[in-house]
Amino acid sequence: LRFSCRRGGGLVQAGGSLRLSCTISGSTFDDYAIGWFRQAPGKEREGVSYISPRDGSIVYVDSVKGRFTISSDNAKNAVYLQMNNLEPEDTAVYYCAAAITIASMILDKSDGVDYWGEGTQVTVSS
Numbered sequence: 001l002r003f004s005c006r007r008g009g010g011l012v013q014a015g016g017s018l019r020l021s022c023t024i025s026g027s028t029f030d031d032y033a034i035g036w037f038r039q040a041p042g043k044e045r046e047g048v049s050y051i052s053p054r055d056g057s058i059v060y061v062d063s064v065k066g067r068f069t070i071s072s073d074n075a076k077n078a079v080y081l082q083m084n085n086l087e088p089e090d091t092a093v094y095y096c097a098a099a100i101t102i103a104s105m106i107l108d109k110s111d112g113v114d115y116w117g118e119g120t121q122v123t124v125s126s
Helices: 102-112
Strands: 003-007 009-012 020-027 031-038 046-051 058-060 068-073 077-085 092-099 122-124
Touching: 003 031, 003 058, 020 031, 020 092, 020 122, 031 077, 031 102, 046 077, 046 102, 092 102
Parallel strands: 009 122
Antiparallel strands: 003 020, 020 077, 031 046, 031 092, 046 058, 068 077, 092 122
């Protein structure tokens, strides 16, 4: 499984928006659930949102609900993370990830991930 993650990250002021995207190849797109994780300096990597292209299931962690939107385009084998109303606490390196199920990424966190995409830096200034 291979990821091609567009450099959708960058520097933005609080309240601003960014869109991250990843294109996945090397497997049937809906064989895997896809998650977006992030890691801030000195902190553990954490999952923020997950999607199952197979059945459309979506999960958000509480800290991003109402601000982030995950979506997939099955025709393009792509997954997106639209991030609105960004806060300084969202500053981190963001990673796209794949696992057999959403549950494995939620329950086992980073250990439940089978494949990682490259990270992209998101910096939110106050």
